[in-house]
Amino acid sequence: MKVAVIGNGGREHTIAWKIAQSSNVEEVICIPGNGGTALENKCRNVEVQNSDYAGAAKANGCTLAVVGPENPLSEGAADALWAAGIPVIGPKKAGAQLEASKDLAKAFMKKYGVACAKSETFTDEKSALEYVEQQGAPIVIKADGLAAGKGVVVALTLDEAKQAVKDLMEGSAVGDAGKKIVIEEYLRGVEISVLAAVSVTPEYAKEGKAAIASFLSARDHKRLLDGAKGPNTGGMGAICPVDDFTEDLKKKFYEEIEFPTLRGLVEEGYDYRGFIFFGIMLTKDGPKALEYNVRLGDPETQAVLPMMDFDFVEMCQAIIDGNLKNFDFKWKSGYQVAPVAVSGGYPKAYKKGMTISEDKAKVEETGAKIFIAGAVAESESGKTVLKTSGGRVLACSAHGSTFDEAWKKSYAALEAVSFEGMFYRKDIGLPGAAESN
Numbered sequence: 001m002k003v004a005v006i007g008n009g010g011r012e013h014t015i016a017w018k019i020a021q022s023s024n025v026e027e028v029i030c031i032p033g034n035g036g037t038a039l040e041n042k043c044r045n046v047e048v049q050n051s052d053y054a055g056a057a058k059a060n061g062c063t064l065a066v067v068g069p070e071n072p073l074s075e076g077a078a079d080a081l082w083a084a085g086i087p088v089i090g091p092k093k094a095g096a097q098l099e100a101s102k103d104l105a106k107a108f109m110k111k112y113g114v115a116c117a118k119s120e121t122f123t124d125e126k127s128a129l130e131y132v133e134q135q136g137a138p139i140v141i142k143a144d145g146l147a148a149g150k151g152v153v154v155a156l157t158l159d160e161a162k163q164a165v166k167d168l169m170e171g172s173a174v175g176d177a178g179k180k181i182v183i184e185e186y187l188r189g190v191e192i193s194v195l196a197a198v199s200v201t202p203e204y205a206k207e208g209k210a211a212i213a214s215f216l217s218a219r220d221h222k223r224l225l226d227g228a229k230g231p232n233t234g235g236m237g238a239i240c241p242v243d244d245f246t247e248d249l250k251k252k253f254y255e256e257i258e259f260p261t262l263r264g265l266v267e268e269g270y271d272y273r274g275f276i277f278f279g280i281m282l283t284k285d286g287p288k289a290l291e292y293n294v295r296l297g298d299p300e301t302q303a304v305l306p307m308m309d310f311d312f313v314e315m316c317q318a319i320i321d322g323n324l325k326n327f328d329f330k331w332k333s334g335y336q337v338a339p340v341a342v343s344g345g346y347p348k349a350y351k352k353g354m355t356i357s358e359d360k361a362k363v364e365e366t367g368a369k370i371f372i373a374g375a376v377a378e379s380e381s382g383k384t385v386l387k388t389s390g391g392r393v394l395a396c397s398a399h400g401s402t403f404d405e406a407w408k409k410s411y412a413a414l415e416a417v418s419f420e421g422m423f424y425r426k427d428i429g430l431p432g433a434a435e436s437n
Contacts, residue, residue, distance in 0.1 A: 114264070119184040
C-alpha cells in the first residue's frame with residue numbers, strides 16, 4: 001500500500017519514517033515533506049497545489065493518509081480526504097476545532113467535567129482588563145485561535161497581563177486569532193505531554209467500539225535556554241517516558257481527563273479518528289488539562305514514536321476500523337531523548353540556507369536517528385546536501401536502557417552534526433530543565 005503523510009516538519013519526518021518500517025507499506029508519499037523525508041527509505045516528496053491534499057494523495061495512489069499539522073485539520077483536510085475515498089488519521093473539521101478554538105476547548109472541558117484550570121472568555125478588551133485586575137497575577141492569557149505557538153502568555157505581573165491582553169486583542173501579536181481571548185488561572189506544577197490514539201464515530205459509539213488509548217508520557221522543553229530560561233519556542237527537545245508521571249497520577253489522568261474527554265467526543269457526535277495531545281500540568285491536586293491538540297506533538301513525536309514496538313500502520317488501521325480497543329500496544333523498555341538543534345537567532349530572525357554537515361560514522365555509533373524539521377535537500381556538485389530552511393532544524397533521537405545512556409547517545413549524535421549558527425540546549429531532560437510554575 002501507499003500512505004500519504006501531510007506536513008513538512010520534524011513530526012512528519014518521524015511519522016513517515018515509522019510508517020516506512022511497516023512491511024505492508026510500499027511507499028510513503030510526503031505532501032510536501034522536507035529534506036529529511038526526501039532522503040528517507042521508501043519516502044517520496046510530492047508538491048501540493050492550493051492545499052489540495054486529497055487530490056495529491058489520490059493522484060499518487062494512496063489508500064491511507066496521516067495528517068500531521070493542525071492547520072489542515074482545522075480547515076477540513078480530513079473531510080476532503082474521506083470524500084475522496086481515502087481513509088485518514090486525523091479528526092474531521094468539527095472535532096479539530098478543539099485545538100483551533102481555545103474557547104471551545106475550555107467549554108468542552110467544563111461541560112464534560114475534565115479537570116482543568118478555571119477560565120473565562122472575552123471578546124471585549126475593557127472587560128478582559130477589568131477581569132485581570134480582579135484576578136491579579138500570575139495569570140495566563142491565551143488567544144482563542146491558532147497562533148503557531150505564539151498565542152499564550154504566562155504573565156507573572158499585572159502589567160505583563162494587561163500588556164498581553166492589549167497585544168493579543170488589538171491584533172498586533174497574532175492577528176485575528178487574538179480577537180477573542182481566554183484568561184486562565186495560573187496552575188502551579190510541572191508540565192508533561194500525553195499523546196493518544198482516538199477512534200470515535202457515532203456508529204462506533206452505538207456499537208461500544210469508541211476508544212482512546214494513551215501512549216507513553218513525554219515532556220517537551222519550550223524555553224530556548226538551559227534551566228528553562230529565555231523565550232518560548234516551538235520546542236527545544238523532548239524525552240519519553242517521564243518518571244514523575246507516577247502510576248497514581250496516570251490513574252487520576254485517566255479518570256479525570258482522558259475518560260471524560262472520550263465521553264465528550266462521543267456525546268458531541270464527532271468523527272474523530274486520529275490522535276489527541278493532552279497538555280497536562282501536574283499540580284498538588286493532581287493532573288490538570290492545559291489544552292488539547294488534535295494531532296501528535298512536535299517534538300514529542302520524535303521521542304515517543306521510536307519507543308513504539310508495534311506496527312504504526314496496523315494501529316492506524318485499528319483506529320479507522322473501530323478496533324482500537326483490541327489493539328496490542330507494545331512499548332520498548334528504557335528511555336528516548338531527542339534534543340533539537342535550531343538556527344542562530346531563533347525564535348526571532350535567523351538565516352536560512354546553511355549547509356548541514358554530519359559525521360555519519362559517529363551518529364551510527366550512537367544508534368541515534370536524525371529527524372529533519374527545517375531543511376531542504378539540494379543538489380550541489382553532483383551530491384545531495386541538506387540546507388537549513390527553518391528555525392527548528394533537526395532533532396537527534398536516541399534510545400537507552402537508562403535515561404543517562406539515552407541522554408549521552410543523543411548528545412553525542414548532536415555533536416556529530418553542524419551548520420553555521422547551530423544552537424541547542426545542553427540540558428534536555430536533566431533536573432531543572434523542565435518548565436514549572
